């Protein structure tokens with residue numbers, strides 16, 4: 078009984094003490110269809126010289142495609158160790174693991190400063206909360222691509238729909 082009661086009490090106490098605007102729900106695991114992955118890489122104009130970060134990488138397919146098809150380097154970050162294990166195995170199967178780095182981390186705690194392209198497929202609320210970090214950490218000229226979720230007042234440079242999936246592109250401006 079105590080085993081059940083204690084976690085419930087901790088969750089309840091957390092809900093009482095964390096202000097609503099600071100509560101965060103992590104994005105669920107849903108993969109981007111491969112045809113949409115290709116469209117995202119094209120929209121960001123990913124090249125061999127790019128370093129592509131997927132913040133919440135799932136099975137790693139976007140960064141793996143960028144490495145396999147375009148020769149780009151990349152970093153796969155996910156809060157779930159199972160996803161990172163899967164992404165690593167998939168990269169090895171695709172013979173691109175040497176171009177990639179894998180990190181178990183919360184996107185808000187990750188070091189993303191050397192990205193030239195950032196890919197997001199998270200949640201609307203997470204995108205909005207990520208904006209200060211993206212502006213602070215990323216170099217001017219870094220492209221940010223989001224699948225499905227916008228950035229509020231950030232007007233996208235380009236927006237398109239691929240098989241029902243909405244994609245957005247922004248470029249980090251000079252300070």
Ligand SMILES: C[S@@+](CC[C@H](N)C(=O)[O-])C[C@H]1O[C@@H](n2cnc3c(N)ncnc32)[C@H](O)[C@@H]1O
Nearest residue numbers: 103104107108109133134135155156183184198
């Ligand atoms: C919708 S899936 C997208 C997977 C992949 N990027 C794709 O487009 O196919 C979201 C992923 O983000 C991860 N995730 C959710 N919240 C996260 C957080 N705060 N930090 C890091 N990863 C997170 C989940 O574990 C999940 O794998």
